[in-house]
Amino acid sequence: MIDALVSIVTPAFNAERYLPQTVESVLAQTYANWEMLVADDCSTDATRRLAEEYAARDARIRPVALARNSGPAMARQAAVESARGRFVAFLDSDDLWLPAKLQRQLDFMEARGAGLSFTAFRRISRDGSEVGRVIHAPASLTYRQLLGNTAIATSTAIIDRRRTGAFRMVKTYYDDFALWLEITRRGFPALGLDEDLMRYRVLGGSVSRNKGRSAMMVWRTYREVEQLGFAQSCWSFARYAVNAMRKYQAF
Numbered sequence: 001m002i003d004a005l006v007s008i009v010t011p012a013f014n015a016e017r018y019l020p021q022t023v024e025s026v027l028a029q030t031y032a033n034w035e036m037l038v039a040d041d042c043s044t045d046a047t048r049r050l051a052e053e054y055a056a057r058d059a060r061i062r063p064v065a066l067a068r069n070s071g072p073a074m075a076r077q078a079a080v081e082s083a084r085g086r087f088v089a090f091l092d093s094d095d096l097w098l099p100a101k102l103q104r105q106l107d108f109m110e111a112r113g114a115g116l117s118f119t120a121f122r123r124i125s126r127d128g129s130e131v132g133r134v135i136h137a138p139a140s141l142t143y144r145q146l147l148g149n150t151a152i153a154t155s156t157a158i159i160d161r162r163r164t165g166a167f168r169m170v171k172t173y174y175d176d177f178a179l180w181l182e183i184t185r186r187g188f189p190a191l192g193l194d195e196d197l198m199r200y201r202v203l204g205g206s207v208s209r210n211k212g213r214s215a216m217m218v219w220r221t222y223r224e225v226e227q228l229g230f231a232q233s234c235w236s237f238a239r240y241a242v243n244a245m246r247k248y249q250a251f
Helices: 019-027 047-057 072-082 101-112 143-147 175-185 211-225 230-247
Strands: 002-012 034-040 061-065 085-090 116-124 131-135 158-160 190-201
Touching: 002 019, 002 072, 019 034, 019 047, 034 047, 034 072, 034 085, 047 061, 061 072, 072 175, 085 101, 101 116, 101 158, 101 190, 116 175, 143 175, 143 230, 175 190, 175 211, 211 230
Parallel strands: 002 034, 002 085, 034 061, 116 190
Antiparallel strands: 085 158, 116 131, 116 158
8 A cells, every 4th residue: 555645436337427527626636645546337428438538637547447337336346456545535426525625634534543534515416506505524423323324425435444454345235334334343433524525416316315215225234234133223223314314404
């Protein structure tokens, strides 16, 4: 691992509409020691071409091509396997970072000795014309607290692999949630930097906006990935539902 390098993991499937804005938000970072791994999951649009064009302009951008369509978890895993940095940051192909995001978060992690950190963020509409309220980041989440909390947005998270050790993505619907649970289960609480540093794009047709399906997949994460008992799953799910309602009560 290269000690000060941040490896940015970006899974991309048919992402040509938003990928340029996402990449530009990385290029605008005040912290320059990064590599961006754009993992193309067999897109049928111009996603791969766009990634290659950006790579030709800036050697820090590295396209990763999957041999067959495998879903976001395995696209993230392909990028993780190619990552050379001590730090692994996650950025979905339709989200945006504010320019100081990496610098502020890395400074925070160094000061706090964090293995996993996340930040506050705001939602934006599909075309970026509307910006929602700040979704605040709690100061800390242990494994048990995280079981019932939806606070970590994927595109805000950074893992320090020198502290946490290696990890692999689990091929499940909420692979990101499963990963945060794994890291916190190892004894590394997720530390929250309550600064608004990311924009989460709300796409009306995305599966993450289907609340019923999302709830079902959270339940399956408890039972199938975490192997929780029925009673503990019910308790965790009740807390998850309350926190989710609070989070989504307003744009």
